[in-house]
Amino acid sequence: xxxxxxxxxxxxxxxxxxxxxxxxxxxxxxxxxxxxxxxxxxxxxxxxxxxxxxxxxxxxxxxxxxxxxxxxxxxxxxxxxxxxxxxxxxxxxxxxxxxxxxxxxxxxxxxxxxxxxxxxxxxxxxxxxxxxxxxxxxxxxxxxxxxxxxxxxxxxxxxxxxxxxxxxxxxxxxxxxxxxxxxxxxxxxxxxxxxxxxxxxxxxxxxxxxxxxxxxxxxxxxxxxxxx
Numbered sequence: 001x002x003x004x005x006x007x008x009x010x011x012x013x014x015x016x017x018x019x020x021x022x023x024x025x026x027x028x029x030x031x032x033x034x035x036x037x038x039x040x041x042x043x044x045x046x047x048x049x050x051x052x053x054x055x056x057x058x059x060x061x062x063x064x065x066x067x068x069x070x071x072x073x074x075x076x077x078x079x080x081x082x083x084x085x086x087x088x089x090x091x092x093x094x095x096x097x098x099x100x101x102x103x104x105x106x107x108x109x110x111x112x113x114x115x116x117x118x119x120x121x122x123x124x125x126x127x128x129x130x131x132x133x134x135x136x137x138x139x140x141x142x143x144x145x146x147x148x149x150x151x152x153x154x155x156x157x158x159x160x161x162x163x164x165x166x167x168x169x170x171x172x173x174x175x176x177x178x179x180x181x182x183x184x185x186x187x188x189x190x191x192x193x194x195x196x197x198x199x200x201x202x203x204x205x206x207x208x209x210x211x212x213x214x215x216x217x218x219x220x221x222x223x224x225x226x227x228x
Contacts, residue, residue: 002200004063006193009227011060011067017049018108023134026112035080042078046108054092055079066188068162069122074181076101100127109135123159128172139180147176200225
């Protein structure tokens, strides 16, 4: 259950002001895009540190759903609508076009817009190529020098192996990468989610004495551990 919780927690985009960086490839598409207003609203919300999770898929809040693109490469996808089916809905309506973004605590890197219907959209190495061309330094620590992975997987093969639960490296333009995201276990779970679950159980073991001496403090610190 803890692993499943952290599966959700890692997909959730924390609120907090971020700088934004927009790739050259995306910049060239925005002005003519029919959903440009939603794109600019996402930029504004990101800069202000407000909630952009309503632009995510509903499955992002499903702890049992494995976002394989996020697990493998650390890339989120956002829908491009400001509309909701009902005013009380949390999530915005889905769109065919998706905005791909890589987040850190300080910066949001807006990569590209791709259609949900594009072949291999979830395993398109062009997304990594865009990071290489615009912000190579942000993934330099994920590069494995003097290596070329064998076999040299194409986009379709990457998608197939992900669905089968494999963890593997990828080659993109003569550079080899491993663990651009957190990685995935054979179960499909985010590997970092498993580590965080282990850390939480370890924390409970180290602090179980508080259950009998200061239950309120135990609960407060547990909430911090769970990022609630």
